[in-house]
Amino acid sequence: xxxxxxxxxxxxxxxxxxxxxxxxxxxxxxxxxxxxxxxxxxxxxxxxxxxxxxxxxxxxxxxxxxxxxxxxxxxxxxxxxxxxxxxxxxxxxxxxxxxxxxxxxxxxxxxxx
Numbered sequence: 001x002x003x004x005x006x007x008x009x010x011x012x013x014x015x016x017x018x019x020x021x022x023x024x025x026x027x028x029x030x031x032x033x034x035x036x037x038x039x040x041x042x043x044x045x046x047x048x049x050x051x052x053x054x055x056x057x058x059x060x061x062x063x064x065x066x067x068x069x070x071x072x073x074x075x076x077x078x079x080x081x082x083x084x085x086x087x088x089x090x091x092x093x094x095x096x097x098x099x100x101x102x103x104x105x106x107x108x109x110x111x112x113x
Contacts, residue, residue: 003048006040006077008085014056016091017107026092028106035089038066045076050085057097058088067096 012035017024041049050066052059059066075081
């Protein structure tokens with residue numbers, strides 16, 4: 001079994017919220033939600049876990065493990081898979097999360113996609 005950790009340096013300022021199957025735009029967010037790096041753990045070259053070092057509603061607060069779709073675990077670390085992860089990190093899915101940051105952010109309903 002070949003286990004590897006890929007550290008991804010980036011900057012993601014989350015911009016969207018999904019809540020009750022509706023889309024909202026984040027207009028103000030504290031800097032501790034900005035993502036500057038994360039780790040991708042691979043097993044035999046396939047994505048196993050995505051680990052964060054800061055707060056995100058879709059990451060376990062104790063372990064930092066981001067909830068990712070099973071489909072992503074069939075991918076290797078590529079530009080395409082990193083783009084998928086970035087899309088996940090850019091959005092707070094508050095229909096299925098560990099916590100809700102309602103009192104920490106401002107947002108507005110997005111009228112069109």
